[in-house]
Amino acid sequence: xxxxxxxxxxxxxxxxxxxxxxxxxxxxxxxxxxxxxxxxxxxxxxxxxxxxxxxxxxxxxxxxxxxxxxxxxxxxxxxxxxxxxxxxxxxxxxxxxxxxxxxxxxxxxxxxxxxxxxxxxxxxxxxxxxxxxxxxxxxxxxxxxxxxxxxxxxxxxxxxxxxxxxxxxxxxxxxxxxxxxxxxxxxxxxxxxxxxxxxxxxxxxxxxxxxxxxxxxxxxxxxxxxxxxxxxxxxxxxxxxxxxxxxxxxxxxxxxxxxxxxxxxxxxxxxxxxxxxxxxxx
Amino acid sequence: xxxxxxxxxxxxxxxxxxxxxxxxxxxxxxxxxxxxxxxxxxxxxxxxxxxxxxxxxxxxxxxxxxxxxxxxxxxxxxxxxxxxxxxxxxxxxxxxxxxxxxxxxxxxxxxxxxxxxxxxxxxxxxxxxxxxxxxxxxxxxxxxxxxxxxxxxxxxxxxxxxxxxxxxxxxxxxxxxxxxxxxxxxxxxxxxxxxxxxxxxxxxxxxxxxxxxxxxxxxxxxxxxxxxxxxxxxxxxxxxxxxxxxxxxxxxxxxxxxxxxxxxxxxxxxxxxxxxxxxxxxxxxxx
Amino acid sequence: xxxxxxxxxxxxxxxxxxxxxxxxxxxxxxxxxxxxxxxxxxxxxxxxxxxxxxxxxxxxxxxxxxxxxxxxxxxxxxxxxxxxxxxxxxxxxxxxxxxxxxxxxxxxxxxxxxxxxxxxxxxxxxxxxxxxxxxxxxxxxxxxxxxxxxxxxxxxxxxxxxxxxxxxxxxxxxxxxxxxxxxxxxxxxxxxxxxxxxxxxxxxxxxxxxxxxxxxxxxxxxxxxxxxxxxxxxxxxxxxxxxxxxxxxxxxxxxxxxxxxxxxxxxxxxxxxxxxxxxxxxxxxxxxxxxxxxxxxxxxxxxxxxxxxxxxxxxxxxxxxxxxxxxxxxxxxxxxxxxxxxxxxxxxxxxxxxxxxxxxxxxxxxxxxxxxxxxxxxxxxxxxxxxxxxxxxxxxxxxxxxxxxxxxxxxxxxxxxxxxxxxxxxxx
Numbered sequence: 003x004x005x006x007x008x009x010x011x012x013x014x015x016x017x018x019x020x021x022x023x024x025x026x027x028x029x030x031x032x033x034x035x036x037x038x039x040x041x042x043x044x045x046x047x048x049x050x051x052x053x054x055x056x057x058x059x060x061x062x063x064x065x066x067x068x069x070x071x072x073x074x075x076x077x078x079x080x081x082x083x084x085x086x087x088x089x090x091x092x093x094x095x096x097x098x099x100x101x102x103x104x105x106x107x108x109x110x111x112x113x114x115x116x117x118x119x120x121x122x123x124x125x126x127x128x129x130x131x132x133x134x135x136x137x138x139x140x141x142x143x144x145x146x147x148x149x150x151x152x153x154x155x156x157x158x159x160x161x162x163x164x165x166x167x168x169x170x171x172x173x174x175x176x177x178x179x180x181x182x183x184x185x186x187x188x189x190x191x192x193x194x195x196x197x198x199x200x201x202x203x204x205x206x207x208x209x210x211x212x213x214x215x216x217x218x219x220x221x222x223x224x225x226x227x228x229x230x231x232x233x234x235x236x237x238x239x240x241x242x243x244x245x246x247x248x249x250x251x252x253x254x255x256x257x258x259x260x261x262x263x264x265x266x267x268x269x270x271x272x273x274x275x276x277x278x279x280x281x282x283x284x
Numbered sequence: 285x286x287x288x289x290x291x292x293x294x295x296x297x298x299x300x301x302x303x304x305x306x307x308x309x310x311x312x313x314x315x316x317x318x319x320x321x322x323x324x325x326x327x328x329x330x331x332x333x334x335x336x337x338x339x340x341x342x343x344x345x346x347x348x349x350x351x352x353x354x355x356x357x358x359x360x361x362x363x364x365x366x367x368x369x370x371x372x373x374x375x376x377x378x379x380x381x382x383x384x385x386x387x388x389x390x391x392x393x394x395x396x397x398x399x400x401x402x403x404x405x406x407x408x409x410x411x412x413x414x415x416x417x418x419x420x421x422x423x424x425x426x427x428x429x430x431x432x433x434x435x436x437x438x439x440x441x442x443x444x445x446x447x448x449x450x451x452x453x454x455x456x457x458x459x460x461x462x463x464x465x466x467x468x469x470x471x472x473x474x475x476x477x478x479x480x481x482x483x484x485x486x487x488x489x490x491x492x493x494x495x496x497x498x499x500x501x502x503x504x505x506x507x508x509x510x511x512x513x514x515x516x517x518x519x520x521x522x523x524x525x526x527x528x529x530x531x532x533x534x535x536x537x538x539x540x541x542x543x544x545x546x547x548x549x550x551x552x553x554x555x556x557x558x559x560x561x562x563x564x565x566x567x568x569x570x571x
Numbered sequence: 572x573x574x575x576x577x578x579x580x581x582x583x584x585x586x587x588x589x590x591x592x593x594x595x596x597x598x599x600x601x602x603x604x605x606x607x608x609x610x611x612x613x614x615x616x617x618x619x620x621x622x623x624x625x626x627x628x629x630x631x632x633x634x635x636x637x638x639x640x641x642x643x644x645x646x647x648x649x650x651x652x653x654x655x656x657x658x659x660x661x662x663x664x665x666x667x668x669x670x671x672x673x674x675x676x677x678x679x680x681x682x683x684x685x686x687x688x689x690x691x692x693x694x695x696x697x698x699x700x701x702x703x704x705x706x707x708x709x710x711x712x713x714x715x716x717x718x719x720x721x722x723x724x725x726x727x728x729x730x731x732x733x734x735x736x737x738x739x740x741x742x743x744x745x746x747x748x749x750x751x752x753x754x755x756x757x758x759x760x761x762x763x764x765x766x767x768x769x770x771x772x773x774x775x776x777x778x779x780x781x782x783x784x785x786x787x788x789x790x791x792x793x794x795x796x797x798x799x800x801x802x803x804x805x806x807x808x809x810x811x812x813x814x815x816x817x818x819x820x821x822x823x824x825x826x827x828x829x830x831x832x833x834x835x836x837x838x839x840x841x842x843x844x845x846x847x848x849x850x851x852x853x854x855x856x857x858x859x860x861x862x863x864x865x866x867x868x869x870x871x872x873x874x875x876x877x878x879x880x881x882x883x884x885x886x887x888x889x890x891x892x893x894x895x896x897x898x899x900x901x902x903x904x905x906x907x908x909x910x911x912x913x914x915x916x917x918x919x920x921x922x923x924x925x926x927x928x929x930x931x932x933x934x935x936x937x938x939x940x941x942x943x944x945x946x947x948x949x950x951x952x953x954x955x956x957x958x959x960x961x962x963x964x965x966x967x968x969x970x971x972x973x974x975x976x977x978x979x980x981x982x983x984x985x986x987x988x989x990x991x992x993x994x995x996x997x998x999x
Contacts, residue, residue: 016373019368020373022368026368027379037389045858046856049833049858050406092294096291099288120495120555124548125545128524128544129527130299130303131659132537132662134301136305137302160295168489172458210447213447234390234391239648241396242650243828244846255389255394258393266380266384404825405819405821405833426767432824515823516766516971517969534961
């Protein structure tokens with residue numbers, strides 16, 4: 003068995019991998035496909051047994067209604083963009099150095115601090131919602147996009163730190179030692195040596211922070227009123243007390259997921275080339 | 285310390301008061317409903333009430349099952365997916381973008397989507413299974429306790445796999461080819477090189493995945509809220525849903541905080557245990 | 572959208588104030604008054620929303636604002652999230668609204684509301700069903716005004732009934748059971764309901780309350796303690812259990828009424844208890860396969876006659892409002908006869924004013940209005956209390972257990988009774 007063969011596997015393993023990939027595609031794409039179909043169908047076709055997929059039932063009405071009627075959706079997308087970008091940028095700016103220090107620098111009780119940071123995630127958001135509301139409303143910052151972005155740091159920052167800390171831990175020590183020998187300080191080491199080789203994990207952390215902020219619902223519900231409404235709240239508007247306008251809700255969901263997918267496509271090189279740039283050779 | 289301080293200060297500023305307040309609330313009886321708002325210290329009464337409450341124990345049992353299964357399933361499926369996508373045949377960008385989508389869909393819409401897919405009367409899952417001849421009659425997937433809880437589990441696994449798989453994929457790609465080559469030289473087959481090269485190298489990533497997934501699985505709420513409302517007959521009431529119901533529907537803030545604090549304590553112990561057990565103790569990192 | 576709306580309103584109100592300032596003499600008092608800004612917290616359409624938030628009486632609304640030198644800013648939210656946001660704001664002690672929508676939550680939020688409805692003009696009060704105030708009255712004071720007549724009635728598929736040889740809807744429990752049995756055929760179910768969510772108005776417990784009153788029972792005695800561990804309480808639940816074989820088995824999993832309504836609208840169920848608003852949805856060709864085939868009737872009578880529950884969509888004024896008088900005037904505008912008429916003609920939500928309900932044009936557009944009015948002659952108590960959510964979760968969960976055969980009706984009622992007694996006693 004050659005090394006290449008070990009990596010690619012024989013015919014049996016290749017077949018298994020094909021089957022596995024097929025299962026993966028059905029598992030991931032099946033429900034998503036149904037989401038798209040639902041967004042294009044009339045409601046009366048969806049409640050058939052089984053759902054009636056004849057071409058006559060397909061329509062773009064859900065999309066035109068959602069786009070036409072809901073200026074709220076446009077504003078929601080804008081707000082969500084601001085909240086998500088802000089929260090992601092700050093989480094990375096504060097999280098990366100913290101993660102680096104906790105992974106590599108002689109911080110006293112680094113493990114304890116890291117665990118304390120993680121512990122902030124353990125109290126359910128539901129429990130802190132009301133005190134948080136009181137805090138934010140005392141500051142007069144209810145219904146403010148940026149205050150929502152700051153609140154999102156409460157979950158984005160710890161997770162970013164934990165993701166990055168794992169990666170920083172495995173950077174070969176030699177790199178920094180070399181820098182130290184050359185008399186480079188830790189700030190410069192971090193900025194010129196560590197960060198450049200960490201673009202992929204930074205991207206992964208950024209994707210995480212962005213998506214979580216983009217989709218967050220509960221804090222957005224509590225801490226906004228009208229002007230700072232984000233996309234998830236707009237989507238929720240299609241589910242009322244007596245009626246769920248399902249097709250329109252799915253259309254809104256398709257529209258709202260598009261920016262995230264575009265981002266994923268845009269950064270696919272970072273995600274795809276992944277986290278293995280030659281840095282491990284040393 | 286300059287590196288860590290800003291992050292710590294920001295976290296303390298946002299979460300300090302809410303976390304402390306929520307712990308203090310758990311020791312109070314707060315009445316909002318009816319006549320007047322009242323607040324009084326009651327010591328551990330909320331917790332005594334909690335431990336005598338059969339609904340709490342039912343939710344605790346549901347949550348244990350849900351959380352254990354979720355962590356196991358998500359970890360295994362994500363590892364499988366990551367291995368598939370790391371294989372030369374699975375390296376296409378299409379798979380990676382597809383991987384992200386279930387996670388990127390807004391959870392509010394996702395939950396409603398699944399509610400329709402699983403509907404007992406017009407759900408597409410019933411439609412497909414019946415036309416394939418797998419079932420004879422439409423099934424009420426969310427109608428019996430065991431089935432309802434497991435479908436919640438499946439949906440949450442579906443939503444949770446992408447991120448964890450992405451994390452593991454990242455870890456896998458950092459396994460140096462030279463290690464595989466060395467293992468190959470030593471005559472290791474695919475299984476051995478997985479066990480002795482791959483797993484040890486991504487141990488840290490798996491540890492993070494398990495810890496994070498444990499935390500998240502104990503906080504599942506939105507799916508319960510949309511799909512079952514904890515029903516039928518509290519069969520799918522998870523602890524965090526209970527905390528929500530007591531806090532926001534019953535306006536029993538002290539009791540709700542007590543439940544949340546139990547979730548906190550359980551998570552803290554579990555996460556601490558996992559970190560202690562699984563976190564790789566590598567030399568070289570000064571910790 | 573709301574941004575521009577409020578800005579536009581502000582400009583108009585500003586213009587109105589300016590015009591008033593130019594007038595001499597008797598107008599001066601108004602001229603000095605600053606434009607009053609009112610903040611209204613309301614559900615989004617298609618749930619019952621006020622003019623300006625829903626598309627009706629918009630012109631009249633603009634005129635009202637101009638004439639009253641007021642601006643109105645709507646904060647709208649999907650109905651299922653209303654309670655959470657209100658609860659958070661009230662719990663923190665700061666409510667930013669003058670007027671809020673309320674649905675059976677008046678006793679719960681009573682300490683944050685003002686009993687303004689005691690001061691409503693007599694002409695208006697006389698035109699409202701007296702019993703409509705029961706769910707907004709606490710300790711004899713009226714905290715809200717119901718603005719739409721929303722009672723559960725029976726919706727049924729005329730075609731299915733005819734095919735089964737029934738010429739009229741079921742009149743009593745025995746007929747209801749027989750109809751259910753006969754209508755369950757050809758892959759259809761006699762009845763569909765949403766038994767998935769135990770809580771709130773429209774939840775599992777509230778459906779049982781319908782049967783309870785039909786059986787002649789009540790939830791609470793004079794002392795506020797539960798008295799439903801009774802023959803009537805058990806009979807009501809037994810009736811629901813007896814109907815289960817002809818009820819869509821999915822009903823136990825339908826967490827919202829929409830899930831069940833879809834089954835009726837697809838033509839795979841023949842009968843359902845539903846709210847008046849359903850009429851429009853059922854006749855909308857985009858959603859419904861049974862356009863023109865639906866009819867509604869008074870709910871079948873139990874031993875004590877027919878009975879229903881009240882949807883209780885009400886306007887309330889918060890204690891923190893700085894302009895309670897102006898807020899009350901706005902609510903009076905919402906209940907203005909013309910606005911009420913446009914409400915039903917343009918949105919499908921029935922009016923509450925008896926004079927508008929009797930209007931021939933209204934009756935032609937909403938043929939079910941007469942049925943709802945007839946239903947209103949029978950009891951329709953929703954038994955709301957400050958701990959309504961807690962009570963309905965406790966009762967609804969026990970009802971679900973009986974419906975699933977885990978407990979007998981008698982056992983479930985006994986357990987629910989104990990649970991509710993504990994809840995009421997804890998409240999003190």
